Amino acid sequence: MAARRLVYFLLFISSCAAHAREDIHVAVASSLRGPFTELVSSFAAQHPEYRVQVTYAATGKLVAQVQNGAPYHLLIAADPHYLATLYQRDLLATTPEIFAYGAIALWHPNRTGTPEQLLQEARHIGIAQPRHAPYGQAAVRYLEQQELLEDTQPRFIYAENAAQVVHRVYAGAVPMGFVALSQLHELGVNAADYSLLPSAPLLAHTTALTRKGATYAGAQALQAMLWQSEGQQLLARFGYQVTPKDGESSYVASE
Amino acid sequence: MLQASDWQAISLTLQLALVTTVVLLVLATPLAWWLAFTEKRWRSWVQALVAMPLVLPPTVLGFYLLITLGPHGFIGQTLEALGGRHLAFTFTGIVIGSVIYSLPFAVQPLTEAFRQMGRRPLQIAASLGASKLDALRTIALPMCRGGFVVAATLVFAHTLGEFGVILMIGGSIPGETQVLSVLIYDHTEALNYTAAHTLSLGMIAVSLMVLAIVYGRRRS
Numbered sequence: 001m002a003a004r005r006l007v008y009f010l011l012f013i014s015s016c017a018a019h020a021r022e023d024i025h026v027a028v029a030s031s032l033r034g035p036f037t038e039l040v041s042s043f044a045a046q047h048p049e050y051r052v053q054v055t056y057a058a059t060g061k062l063v064a065q066v067q068n069g070a071p072y073h074l075l076i077a078a079d080p081h082y083l084a085t086l087y088q089r090d091l092l093a094t095t096p097e098i099f100a101y102g103a104i105a106l107w108h109p110n111r112t113g114t115p116e117q118l119l120q121e122a123r124h125i126g127i128a129q130p131r132h133a134p135y136g137q138a139a140v141r142y143l144e145q146q147e148l149l150e151d152t153q154p155r156f157i158y159a160e161n162a163a164q165v166v167h168r169v170y171a172g173a174v175p176m177g178f179v180a181l182s183q184l185h186e187l188g189v190n191a192a193d194y195s196l197l198p199s200a201p202l203l204a205h206t207t208a209l210t211r212k213g214a215t216y217a218g219a220q221a222l223q224a225m226l227w228q229s230e231g232q233q234l235l236a237r238f239g240y241q242v243t244p245k246d247g248e249s250s251y252v253a254s255e
Numbered sequence: 256m257l258q259a260s261d262w263q264a265i266s267l268t269l270q271l272a273l274v275t276t277v278v279l280l281v282l283a284t285p286l287a288w289w290l291a292f293t294e295k296r297w298r299s300w301v302q303a304l305v306a307m308p309l310v311l312p313p314t315v316l317g318f319y320l321l322i323t324l325g326p327h328g329f330i331g332q333t334l335e336a337l338g339g340r341h342l343a344f345t346f347t348g349i350v351i352g353s354v355i356y357s358l359p360f361a362v363q364p365l366t367e368a369f370r371q372m373g374r375r376p377l378q379i380a381a382s383l384g385a386s387k388l389d390a391l392r393t394i395a396l397p398m399c400r401g402g403f404v405v406a407a408t409l410v411f412a413h414t415l416g417e418f419g420v421i422l423m424i425g426g427s428i429p430g431e432t433q434v435l436s437v438l439i440y441d442h443t444e445a446l447n448y449t450a451a452h453t454l455s456l457g458m459i460a461v462s463l464m465v466l467a468i469v470y471g472r473r474r475s
């Protein structure tokens with residue numbers, strides 16, 4: 001009867017996942033993992049009645065999931081265009097609003113030189129897939145400006161999202177890669193090991209409630225934290241340029 | 256060492272593997288029976304169809320499942336029209352995916368077991384007046400017990416290790432579709448190597464144990 005005992009044991013383990021608290025499902029751009037993890041633990045301390053369930057992926061992937069009916073309450077994107085598209089398709093309950101601007105950086109551990117030199121010499125360059133990852137798109141725009149795209153493109157190693165680029169550079173699988181500045185702050189990377197790219201466009205980070213999260217107080221409270229002083233200080237600490245609520249939300253409308 | 260979210264994924268993975276195993280044994284038994292004894296010419300086509308998940312990339316399965324089960328798909332739309340909910344990014348959705356993905360792992364050992372038993376014991380049972388159900392319960396099931404154990408353990412183990420189909424149809428929603436393999440992927444992306452190591456080593460140990468049980472049985 002070992003088999004029966006095993007089944008009981010498995011059932012016991014399965015039932016351990018108690019659903020006492022209300023779940024808030026949030027889809028978050030992978031580059032925001034550092035600050036958002038801290039934001040969630042602070043939110044959890046203030047609102048023990050909710051349990052925040054976060055899914056991290058490339059913004060474009062998360063948006064594709066929402067179009068296919070993914071059950072998120074709150075969306076947090078590293079780009080303004082994707083959420084604008086969802087809004088036009090009537091899949092959002094609120095207009096997307098900007099809460100911070102993120103910068104892209106080139107991470108080149110143990111290598112020195114100007115970004116242009118380093119990019120020309122590198123055997124491989126890690127980049128988030130520009131088809132669905134905003135940081136990949138920003139990297140491509142930067143390379144276009146520098147007239148380096150044609151030269152570097154054959155040496156691209158594509159990753160699903162910015163977090164995966166970080167993972168690959170960190171593991172030494174690629175010598176350098178385009179990542180979010182916030183990720184370097186999260187890891188405490190030495191300033192000599194990365195270059196800021198001032199000519200690259202800043203990415204407007206946007207957030208919106210989905211139709212499912214429209215009247216959900218928990219999702220609203222969590223979203224509001226992004227603009228509260230605690231959230232804004234946290235984002236600033238990770239290298240984001242923060243913006244007060246309604247400061248520049250017209251940016252989204254004009255896109 | 257393990258956090259609440261890790262336990263949540265472990266529990267979800269076990270639930271998925273258990274439900275998949277039960278559903279598959281129920282579905283695969285009649286199918287394997289038919290494959291073992293039929294003389295129809297299109298048997299080989301059905302057999303090929305059953306084996307398809309072995310050769311198709313999980314992305315192909317996941318892609319079509321997402322399309323059919325999602326809100327714009329045939330099944331998803333029908334469910335919504337009937338007042339239900341579509342199945343993309345749900346636990347039910349990944350159960351359907353797992354059942355299809357592990358189908359050959361249940362059907363093949365069962366077909367083999369039924370074939371080895373042959374028709375003879377059942378014919379004898381019938382000649383002694385046993386009904387079909389009686390013969391199945393008292394003759395076929397005990398004689399093919401090994402086949403059922405192998406099918407169940409293989410399906411269970413294969414579902415534990417499933418990744419691509421689940422990621423495509425389920426995304427990575429904690430508590431709903433974020434199973435262990437997906438969580439390990441997430442941990443590596445977060446550079447959370449300690450957690451990734453712990454869960455990976457656990458998976459390796461469990462898989463090795465399950466397979467050792469299967470092969471141990473086969474010899475005896």
